[in-house]
Amino acid sequence: MFKAIDTLEPGYIRQPMDLLWQQISPLYAADEDQVLRELMPLAEPHGDELTSIEARATRLIEQVRADDGAIHMIDALLLEYSLDTREGILLMCLAEALMRIPDTDTADALIRDKLSIADWKRHLSQSESLLVNASTWGLLLTGKVVTLDEREDGTPSGVINRLVNRLSEPVIRKVMQQAMKIMGHQFVLGRDMPEATKRGREYRERGYTYSFDMLGEAALTAADATKYYTDYTRAIDHVGNLPDIGSSPRPSVSIKLSALHPRYEVLQEARVMEELAERVFLLIRRARPLNVALTIDAEEADRLELSLKLFEKLYRSQETLGWDGLGLVVQAYSKRALPVLTWLAALSLDVGDRIPVRLVKGAYWDSEIKVCQQRGLSGYPVYTRKEATDVAYLACARFLLGEHIRGLIWPQFASHNAHTVASIMTLAKHADFEFQRLHGMGDALYDQVLDTAGVTVRIYAPVGNHKDLLPYLVRRLLENGANSSFVHRLVDQRCPISDLIQHPWQVLHSRDTLHNPNIPLPEAIFGAERNASKGPNILIESQWLPFSEKVGECLEQCWQADPIIDGRATPGQALHSDVRSPANRDILVGQVTYADHAQTIAAIDAAERFLPVWQSTSVTERTAPLRRLADLLEQHMEELVALCHQEAGKTIQDSIDEVREAVDFCRYYPARAEALYEEHLELGTLSGDTAHWQRQGRGIFVCISPWNFPLAIFLGQISAALVTGNCVIAKPAEQTSLIAARAIELMLQAGIPGGAIQFLPGEGTTVGAALTSDPRIAGVAFTGSTETAQRINRSLSRRECEPATLIAETGGQNAMIVDSTALPEQVVKDAVLSGFASAGQRCSALRVLCVQNDIADRIIELLKGAMAELTLGDPALLSTDIGPVIDEQAQSSLLEHIARMKEHAKVLAQTPMSGCTKRGMYVPPTAIEISRIDQIGREQFGPIIHVLRYSARHLDQLIDQINAAGYGLTLGIHSRNERTAAHIEARARVGNTYINRNQIGAVVGVQPFGGQGLSGTGPKAGGPYYLPRFTRLIPVDKA
Amino acid sequence: MTDHLFFGADHAAVFENWNRRGFAYRCKLLRAALDQLPLAGDHEEQLRLIPLLLDRALHMDRVVSLPGPTGESNELYLSGRGDALVFGTESASCVALAGQVFSALACGNPVLLGGAAEQEWCSRLVTLLHQIGVPRGILTLTDDTPIEALMQLPHLALVAPVCQGRELPSFQRQLAERQGLLVQLVPETDAVRCTTLLQPDHLHRFVTEKTRTINTTAVGGNATLLELGSSAA
The missing domain is CATH 3.40.605.10 (Aldehyde Dehydrogenase; Chain A, domain 1)
Known part of the structure; x- marks a missing residue:
């Protein structure tokens, strides 16, 4: 087991690098209590550290709270509409989806969906903020107006009400969109670099500096990756030509590897190490002469080891040698964070250039937990308590601030927690580090730090248009809006300062268990009934190598x-x-x-x-x-x-x-x-007696x-x-x-x-x-x-x-219905998985992708791009996405269908086949545009997705068409409008409906599986009604 | 012959509405018929059997939440199968016929009631059920169309006869020879004691299951999960 305390010894990082590397992966899902027991001594305050930290933190909080300008209107809004209220969640959902909807009807329907079901009245006059109260009035009125056109039972009401509704809808939509833009403005520095640097100038004059980030999530296609690459090059050029301003250090640029390559995945390591590396080299070659430091952002836990391998390749290259400008982000919520830092320090020692390392707490916690449970992994890569992450952060900080690390790593502490900031300032015996904060967050806190500590403060500032900010915005809202978040409590005057300055070590130490008992391990999610099945994580070296x-x-x-x-x-x-x-x-x-x-x-x-x-x-x-x-x-x-x-x-x-x-x-x-x-079967009879029965x-x-x-x-x-x-x-x-x-x-x-x-x-x-x-x-x-x-x-x-x-x-003729509120990237990911995984040979597989006209072109473009990135080949290889179909008969039948459809429909895309598929039964994933479902004929049991456009006005006719096919196995729905999703689900005569996710992989006891109509007799396999069909009741003589 | 002949041209929509009303609504509606059931020799037995069936059907109204990974909700609920043909052969009793009709209706299915047995009583039952609010397109009495022909109706989903055990292979064979979906045969062969109708599994033969999985993190569910990470236990 990794000995955390040893890392404070100067000799620790002088071990051979491969030994330090070997410490990382096994901690991926290590026992949480054991890992934390190792880390606790590093985070434990010694001597007068505790009183010093408390005093500093108290001062900071008092100063922030005394600052009239400390609470932004957004803070006030989030304080009132926190995410533990239904209204807060609804506002966040609206923020996530509204601005990307191209058609007004669907946008209005979404507003109606979100605003009409909440209780806005109880928020009236609850806030001291004029804006919040005004917003509440607006939301209340809007909520009333949007519900006018429905009776209680959901049927349309009279003409006058509908007229009111129609007249008011454009206004409401505009107001809502404006509100979303205000929120965006809070968290995004500018729509482009000139706007961002102009807006950031005032901060630079006050001594802050920036790390600019180009908004955008993971690229799904080569075209998107190229677009993001171009954005980064422009940003580097722009930053490189910015004038020096006062004492403000040079700004830098943060890059997201997943935005630069459509397959930044462990499964495609060879492509990552060649194609993605080459792309980052191009950025380095551009940035270095301009003195623009680059920071590689951290992403999901599964990509950590791959990101380190790539970093090492980039860092050791001639392009980077002698440059202190290539850095990366380490997430403290990862159990592997400290060994990663030791490995980075050793790498720096080996090569000789200082590595900037931004230490963050981590932003993907919720999805990490969910994915591990879905995949039946042996444990979590992250801590299950917030205070455990805070402890890990402080343990990492103590290591980074150690004298033996000085000069090897340039720590960049990113936090908006006054206690964390006070802890860093107390632990630091030198000034070779900086703080980082996000644009729009922690202004007042860091104004104090800047004035008093004499430490660089860098602002991580997203740049991009409103359409691209949505996922980022949601993450920020989640971070700020949760009742338990420090940012939320900081601006909440009702929260006593003593609560805010509790040392996480003390909090964690006081718990009965170091792990969170409310979050069961993946194998324990079914409680006492049974253990969930386990599987190795093939994306993690320590699990994959022995398994393979x-x-x-x-x-x-x-x-x-x-x-x-x-x-x-x-x-x-x-x-x-x-x-x-x-x-x-x-x-x-x-x-x-x-x-x-x-x-x-x-x-x-x-x-x-x-x-x-x-x-x-x-x-x-x-x-x-x-x-x-x-x-x-x-x-x-x-x-x-x-x-x-x-x-x-x-x-x-x-x-x-x-x-x-x-x-x-x-x-x-x-x-x-x-x-x-165990059921006691004592049943009544028609003569009024009871009879005893038993199953057999x-x-x-x-x-x-x-x-x-x-x-x-x-x-x-x-x-x-x-x-x-x-x-x-x-x-x-x-x-x-x-x-x-x-x-x-x-x-x-x-x-x-x-x-x-x-x-x-x-x-x-x-x-x-x-x-x-x-x-x-x-x-x-x-x-x-x-x-x-x-x-x-x-x-x-x-x-x-x-x-x-x-x-x-x-069988099934399974459809996925996608309206224009859906997130296109998620839709295409789920469609590709649903249609092509297992070479489309699943009963549940997607056969007909039904896309609302207004977003069909974008979805098709993404689908084509994603299909171009798929790899067909030997199923035993990690890099293979799609294997063969089962036999020659299946192959020829599918190829015949594709040939036939070429005559009557439009083939949109086909994944290229490589030479290694020649000796096998391969069928290329194919997307075909059709105009009616009945064009398909019988079920095609292979990697073929038929794409059908539909008009939002004809949604019900589409559902009728799906029902008329007679099959009824699975249905996918992608819509952020919960009423639309519920309407489709209720009307579709199918056995399994999946909303806002893929439609394959039913889990036993979780998603009982089976269809109706031509798709099966029932009962559903893996469900509570299955077993009785295997039994009969026989009378028992109790006498 | 088409189903529309019996159920009307807007049958799909009528079925959908009936099915979506839910078990509780249908059971309440059907319960209203108990006081006025047409008299028959086994009236008392009917008054024992039907409330029991409706009570059981009422329990089928619930949506079962299934355990699973965080960040998604998984629910299971029951829905009507589709057009049900209920008929009795010579040995059929009113109580067993009523049991099959009420079972099929309570579970959300449209019912076509036919057969040679107890025709007059069946006619009065249908009239009564229409009077208490069962839509005409949901319950229909057949004309003198032979059962063999009715069993070939294209949209038939289940057949619930009251008959003798020895008659079943023939019915099963006729249904198996059809094209399309596999029609369920849900018989009662004990016309007097109704031992099948009384069994707890019987009503489940009239329904189909639906599973609904929602990725709740797409609509704000991750906020709840994040709070879990801060729980103080």
Whole structure:
């Protein structure tokens, strides 16, 4: 474990650099308490530090509060409309979306959506600010006006009211847009560099300096990256030619790597280290002669290690050698922050140039927590308490201010917290550092610092037009508007100063646990019911390297699948077949022996023999081996991932997700089964008595699974049938028999009796047909095409016996509806993922992207650009985004569809194929513009997105069109208008609707999955109503 | 033959409205019929069965919140499947027919009531239900169209007969031969004791599930999450 206290020793950073590097990655998701126990001694105030810090902080706060100009009107507004009020949230949402909406109807609808549901009245006269009270009146009136055109039940009201509404809407819209611009003005220095420097001149004259940042989020396309690059070059040129002003140090420029390259990702490390590096070199070559320092901004935790590798390459290059101007940002909320600083110090020592390092607390905390929970990671890369981040910040500060670091790193402390500022000033025994603050925040605080401390204060100032500021603005609003934020409390006179000057070390020390018990670890989000499945983070070196090494070893394996009857593999006399990888037909993955008719009958006989035993086995004895199976699957993750690559052509993350889903099924259904069988079934009768019933498995269940989820759905069906007391005959898809066979082996190893599970690899026409025509079969769980489900249904119905239960999950013609309030970049990211991930071979995959006319051109442009950046290839490679389709038949059918559509529709874009795809079953991701949904015909199960424009006025007709297709599986909605989203969701006849996110990857127990109409019979897999369909109720004689 | 023949040209919109009214509204509406149910030999049994079914249907009104990662909400709720054909064969009883009709209606489905059994009683039931507010486009009594033909209606989603067990394979076969969606067969084969109708799983055969996932961070939900990081526990 990393010893934090050792970093204060001068010799620590003199260790070999690779040793220091190795300290970084393992801390990614390290135990939070352990990491904090290490850091606490560095943050703990010693001697008279505590009293000194408190005195300084108190002085600062008193001075700020005494300053009449300290509270900006925005501060007052945020104080009144804090983010713990519904009104505050609504205002923030409006700020986020309003200005990007091109059409007035949709803009007005959004205003109506946000303003009409809040209680503005209670904010009246609550603030001392005239502006806030005036705004409240405005919002109150606006809220009233925008609701005039609806009756209580939501139906349109009379003509007069509508007229009032129509007349007032343009005014309201203008007022709201103006209000948003005022907010933007608060946090953005200027729309372009001349405006920014003009506006910043006054501050420079007072001694401040600037680091200019070009507004804009991550580039999705090469064109956007080029635009941002050009913005940066202009900014550098402009800053480089600024005159010196008084004592103000030279301004610098901050750059965001994700804005400079559309694939700044660990998965594309080679491109980052070449293409992105080259682009930054160009900026360095431009900036250095002009004496414009560059700072590389920090982004998401997953990119930290990549950013350091890139930084090292840039920093060690000839272009940078001898220059103190290339710096970077380190986020204190990261568990890896301190080892990163030690590595940077060692790097500086090695090369000889001082590195400017901006220490921030970190701005992506909420998304870091969410992503880790979604991906089932082993822990969080950030601290879960705010005070823990503050402690980490002070620990890093003590290191940075150490005498042994002086001259190696130029610390730039960015904070708006008076206590943090006072702490830095107390800890510092020299003046070789600077403070940084954001434009529009902490003015009064830093005016005091500038006057008294004699330390440089640099203002981080975003520059750009209003359209680009929205995501930035939201982050600032979140930072300022939260009740708990220091900035918020600083201007809130009701908050006692004593609360503001509490040392975070003391606060954290007083907690029962160092971590936040209100934020469970990713594996604990389902509480006591079950553990969530785990997966490695393939973007983190310390997790990826050992994982990939083991996967690599497994890729050498050759697998064998035979029918397994009564727990024994029985090759028999039937057809042996070679299994070849869809990614490369030259690769032999293994051999499979298909079951013959005699084996099929033998399997049914075996199941029939064992059924009474299994039905009388207690539910807990049935569930225990499935839970053991879940653990075994996690233990064999690497082998199963290798199998998914080789046999199913799945990419790395897809393969991990596949295993995770299987694990989740094997834990969820046992938990549900135990609850189901605990129910006391005492039911009334028509004669007024009560009767006792109990659940029992239906009998022998046939599970017929698809190749696209060869492990997850395979085991999902089987585990549901087994835990409810059915004996199972499993028939996997022909294409993925090897994975299925391996799963059955693990199932037997976990303790499922051989009589309970029979395994019959084979073709549908032989094995499947023989099974579904046998009268001993009580039920079938099937996932696959609608046509096959119909065949199974017919086969079952031809038997002269009680009808069998058929649970069928079938196809979809899944749409995503995007209105003009949506964020285009997010839409395209989600559309690409929904349509092309897993080569589009998911039941839930996006097939029809429906875009409101007003933003369609922009969305299509982004979609084309994003598709151009995708990589097709070997699914076992980290850099591969999209693997092959399953087989030749699928490939030719999809290519035929594309060829056919070329004649009747417009192909918008197609991802280029590389040479390495020649030996595999690849289909290029393709976007096709259509004018009607029925142009598509039947479902195309591959990487093809059809784009359909629609007019906002015809939204309901669009929903009718989607419903009329008859399928009803998934639907995506992108809209910031919650009423619009709710309206679409309610009207669409689909099983799973996803709002403002992608529409794939349903999680067991979280998003029960299954459709209606042509898409399936229900009940939904992974949901609370699934298991009862595998059971029947039988009367119990209580006498 | 089309469904419009029975349900009217604006059937889709009528179904949508009925379905969106919710279980609570429908149960309340249907409960009003209890006092006026047309008399039959098993009237008392009807008065036991129907309230029980409506009570169960009322419980289906709730939206289930599902646990999951922070920053998104996941909800599950139930909705009507679509057009339901309810009929009785010779052995059918009024109570079982009523059970199937009330089940289908309470769950939000349009009902086509047909068959040879208890025709007069069925006619009076339909009249009553129309009188208490069930829309005409939601409940229709068939003419003398044979059941075999009704089972081929293109938009049929489920068939809920009251019949004998031995009749089921034939119904199942006819439904399986159709094109399009897999029509659910939800029978009651115990016309006297209604053992299937009384079972807790029965009503679930009349509904379909809908899952709604919202990325709440896109509309301000991250503010709540950020507050969590400052919680003092």
